[in-house]
Structure formats: structure tokens, C-alpha cells
Amino acid sequence: MRIRVDLHIHSCLSPCADDSMTPWNIVGMAKLKGLDAVAICDHNGTLNIKAAIKAGNEYGVCVVPGIEVTSREDIHLLCYFPTLEAAEKMGEAVEKCQLKIKNKPSVFGNQIIVDEDDEPCGEVERLLLSACDMDINDVADKARTLGGIMVPAHINKGANSLLPTLGLMPQTPEMPTVEVFKMRPHSALGKLCIMSSDAHMLEDILEQGFELECDELSAQGIVNALLRGETERSIL
Template sequence: MLKPFWVDLHIHTLLSPCGELEMGAPEIVEQARAAKLDVIGIADHNTCENFPGIYGAAAGSPVVLPCIETQSAEDIHILCVFPDYDTAFTYKEWLWQRIRPIPNDVEHFGYQIVVDANNEIVKEEETFLIQGAGYEVDQIVAKTKEMGGLAILAHVDRPAFSYPAALGPMPEDYPADAFELSCRLNHDEAQKWREQYPERAFIRSSDSHMLETLSRANCTKMMLEEPTFEEIKKAIRGEDGRRISWPWG
């Protein structure tokens, strides 16, 4: 029996230097519950180390998935979604083989803090996270899929940090699992993207850096049997009746 579930796969925490300090573990979970979100993806820049804290705070409600917003050598952002933390962390270790040891400038960029489920500080990440790794976008997409994850080209409508901004229009057969549109688009603007790529799966995400943007209005409704990674994968691929409800109605 398929039911509607509300899914937001692109949420930042206070580990991302661009994330507000209010984006702690209990706060994100409380806001997601208030917004009646069923699945949230924790997607900090080039890392996943705040996933355990959010996962622990949620205690199963909402479902929390480990994601990494990876920045390629071309400065393209790819939303990499994984079935479990071990897989995400293994990917992160591969990614960090080509992350440069650039120190974070706290005064200029902001703090990069890892917390536990109770917001106790575990550590402060010293390496600046918003930087291009030494892998091209094609390599990142291939590695993510090789590890059983979902590779989604992030905010393709944005004039920066997107595939079109760096390389031009996406090939129709590009091997990413889906394209993400930002929640700032209205229905007509989003529809133009759908018409340009009629065979592709699109999702909408909040790309939240602050609590107030976590809402059903900024995410994707999916028809699933249960709120799991495997069901979301089927919806993105249009398998077994699972599907994405076009986010703009």
C-alpha cells in the first residue's frame, strides 16, 4: 500500500560554515517534526560527521539519511545520498584523499562544529569544508553509484555551484539519478526545467541553512510503501509503482 511521504534530502547543520548555529541536532529534529517531514537528509559540505548526532536526536522520527553535498573540481555541487552511515563515511574518506588542508577562517566563513544528539560539542572541524575536491563531477557521480548511493545534481537552476553554471546544459543521458531544483522556483519556472528534460527525475529540496526553511513547502512528496532509502531509490527510478509527485503540483 503506497502512501505519501514528505522528503527533504538537503539540510545543512552547524558543521557547514554557511549553516546557522541554530542548526543543532535537537533543533533540526524538532523543526522537522513540527513541519511533519517524514525523511530528512543531513547534507553538510564535503562531510557527514554530524549525521550521528541528528540520527540519535531523531530516534527514528523523522527518518534520517546520511548525505554529503560534494563539491567537485569544477565547483559543481552533487547531493550524494547513502543508505547508511558506514557507507557515507567510507565515501567521505575517499573524498578527503583529495581535499586540501586549507584552514577554516572562522571570522570570515563561520564555525564548523560537530555535535552529539544533545548538542554537546564533539569537535570543531579545522579544514575549510566549502572547497572543490580533486575529483571531477563524473568521478563523484560514478563513485557514489558504485557504493550504492544516489547521485543527484544539486540546485541545477542556480547560477553558481551547479552543473549548468560550470559546464552548460546537462546531457539528457547524464548518469546522475536525479536533478534537484531549489525551492525558490515558482511553478512556471520549475515546469520549464521539466519540459527541457522530460525523461529525468526531479526533486525539490530546502537546502536549509536555518530552521525556518524546513517545511513541506520546500521539499518533495513521494509515494512510497515506507520511508526508507530503498523506497526513495525506487521512487526516483519510477520502479514498482513508487514515484515522485511533481513538487510543484
Template sequence: MRTGNLLASLNNNDDNFIGGADLHLHTTASDGTLTPYQMVKFAKDAGLSAIAITDHDSTSGLEEAISAGNELEIEVIPGIELSTLDGEKEVHILGYFIDPSNIMLIDFLSKMIRARDNRTVEMVEKLNDLGVDISLDRVRDISGTPFIGRPHIARAMLEMGYIREPAEAFTPEYIGSGGRAYVERFKISPEGAIGLIHKAGGVAVLAHPGYLGDRSALGEKDIARYVGYGLDGVEVFYSKHTSKQVEYYKCAALKYGVIMTGGSDCHGWEDVRLGEVRLEKQYVETLKYYKFHRNKELRGQYEYFFN
């Protein structure tokens, strides 16, 4: 689906923007538990006016989500969340208004899918060696998509009775970071992710800087460095950020002249944070305006934002 068609199909509900926006949601196109349609319906039922679908290293759910947005009359922004590695820290970069048909993006995501598959094979083999008898075929069945990750392994372990809840799989005993059956993921650098998002026509935003995978946080110096790489914004408002962190990252965004976004990072029914972050209209409009000015040659495709 070409960008022009994709963006032309978005709903611009400016006159009814009363429920706020959640710009960080995951579906079954990555590691969420709701299909793209179900997530859009979930957001509509929660009273949101706009959302962004930001699946991990995947754009496969965007067409379904935007179609659902048209049907249910809720604005859906096409996005992605890219996993990167900065030294020993896993840093996520969000991309908004990306073109899912961009060749460079497609090539990169294809490599990611192959790398994820190989990683899953290795982790299942390691678990088997530890006496955890789960099958790769069952893990693939649970996923039901080319996107296979640790959540699907955890569900297979739960089915077989090795754990009482999925969270138990994400420990040093099993597939937690650095765990006995853990295998590192293929990742690019933050600089590479920012560049890729820009080449795909998107706006690059640092995701949850106060809540990294290892529970550490990024500081102002990190943000300054990423801005030097071309970073466009910071996810200031995040469901797990403390009020102190929100103020800290808000000040950093203002200092370096980048935009502010926010979202819940909801992954589905089992995660009730949907709508916990509800951005006001001004933040969504700023994101759109910034996208518009980054791509002046595409002016005709974005004028509807300002009608």
C-alpha cells in the first residue's frame, strides 16, 4: 500500500478530538495479543480519538489497523518500534507516519524476521537441553505470524506446565536477558534506526527513555547524542514513567528543540494500560505538522491535516 493511499485513508477527526491519543500500541503483528482490528476496536471502546500502531520491527498490521480505523471512525497513525543496541543498552526508536512500502524498510524488516526465527530456534534448543520439552512447531503455531519472539516461547512453556505465568519465563533461569536459554537479538544502532525511519518518510522518536528493558534509564547526554543523529522527538508521556521522569524528559525535549509524544505501550487484553496515557490534540497536531515540514515535497499528501 503506497504512502499516499495509506495517508489518504486516515481519519482526520479534529472536530471530535475529545478522547485523547495513545501513540504506542502493539498487536499480533508483533508481540501483542490483539489483532490490529481488535486493538483499534479496543481503543475506540476506550473512548480514544487517535492511536498509533507501533509493532516491534513490523509493519504487517498497519493496513488492517487503518482499515479498521476508517470503519470505526478513529484515527490510526502508521508506526513502528525499532529495536536498537547502544553499547550494552537496548534502546527503542519509534517511527511515525512511515511508508511501509519503502524498499529499504522492507529489506531491513525481512532480515529482522529471519534473525528472529534463527534466534527462536536457538532458544528452543537451549530450553530443550535444560529439560524444558517444548517444540518449535508449537511456538510457531502460537505466533501464527512470521513474527516469533520470546512471548510465544513463554506461552508454549505455560501450556506445558513449566511455568505458572508467562512472566516466569523472563527470568535468568530461562529466557530473561542473560538467562540460561537467552539468545541476543539482531539489532541496529540508534543512529541507523533514525536514518531508516527518515528514509521511510517517518518521524523518529525515542521510546520510553526512562524505562529500558533492563530497568535503567537514559539521560540528557544520551538524548543530546541522538538529536545529533537526527532524532525528532522523545516519548515523554509513558505509562511507566514517574512524574519526576516526565518533567525531566519534558525539559530535555524543550532544551533540544524536539517534539514530545506519549503512549501506554499496551500489548492487549492482559495489559490494561490502554488509554492510561491520553495525549491532548496539540501533541498529535505537532507530530503531524513536523511530519509535514520534514516532507515538503509531499505537500499534497498532507494538506488534509490543515483543512
């Protein structure tokens, strides 16, 4: 089946995202925009996914647990998981090796944690934007070990992106799927190219979304599609 997805959305946990990006607001907006599935991918943190999943169950939108990891090379790497538990384990692994700098909300923005009902219940003290001490291979390995997949984010964008940082597409790790930024997804790279909003504000969430071919509308089904990568069908 082909489903409509936006697999890169920041919640109010990310300092650079608008405070109105609460999980329930995001999922409600996704429903209004006709999306079947979204992924919450905050910078180096997973604390608002639980609320998004509850909202997803209420609104009938599939929520894929995700995270946007900043690697040692300063590259943004999206990771997607079939379960909340796996995503939280990734979040813990990232936290352990992240440079600990205190957030200055007046400079970087708020890092708001909400409870399952969307009520603010705390803030993360360390700056979530800092890089962690894992390279691109470490991040990919860790994600796979937890049953998920690493997808490099906005590979053609300037800062914090794979192609400008490394200057080439590395042989390792294996990357069946990549995310492209504001470019019509195509198969020139021999990989599945997905397009997402990288929304930091509600209005930026994709209208109708990117169409993804998958066997089942579930977090596992979407992770499987990303693991499979380019298919004959998506080349056409």
C-alpha cells in the first residue's frame, strides 16, 4: 500500500522548535493535513514520543518513534524504531555520550517535556543540540541493534548534512534510505530518497505528505520499508 507520511517533525522538546509543537498539536495537524503517519524526531532526545503515540491512537495517525542524532562528525542522522522502548534506549545511549552543555533558553529556546496529555511537565537541562561521541557507523549500528534504522537527514542541505560534510556518499554504513531536502525525490543514488518537512512549526508539516510504499501501516511496517530501501515500484 502507499501511505502518506512526514517522517521528520520536531516537537517542543527541540530548542529550535516552536513551543506550540506539542505532540498532540503535531498529530492533530497531521490528521488535518491528510497524513497517515508521522515521526517525531527531536534533536538527541525522545521524551515527547510517548505523548505523540497516545495522540496518534486517539486521532488514528500512526506515530513512528524517532530521533535526530548529531554525530561526532556533526552530521544529522535520523533513526526510526518499531517501538517506543527501542527509541528510548537510543535516546539513553545518545545522552550518555553527548557533550554536556547547559541549555540557555533565552539563546537556544525551550526544551519542553510534556506528559501523555500534552501538559508541560519539565524541561531538559542539557542542550540537546550538542553533538554526541558516536560516529555515523556507531549510530547506524546502534539503531540496527535496537531493531531500527538510521537514515541520514537532509543529505543535500548545507550545514549538518552528510554530503557537504563528507564530500561523498560513504561505502559504510549501509544506507538503503536517505532523506533529501527540498528536492524531488529520485533514484539517482540507487537508494530510496524520502522527503520530509523537518517541521519546527505547525504550518510546516507536509500537506498530503510523501508517499511511501509499505506492507503495513504501523511503525514496524514503515521501518521495514526504510530498511528495504529502493524498490522497483518506487523507481517508476
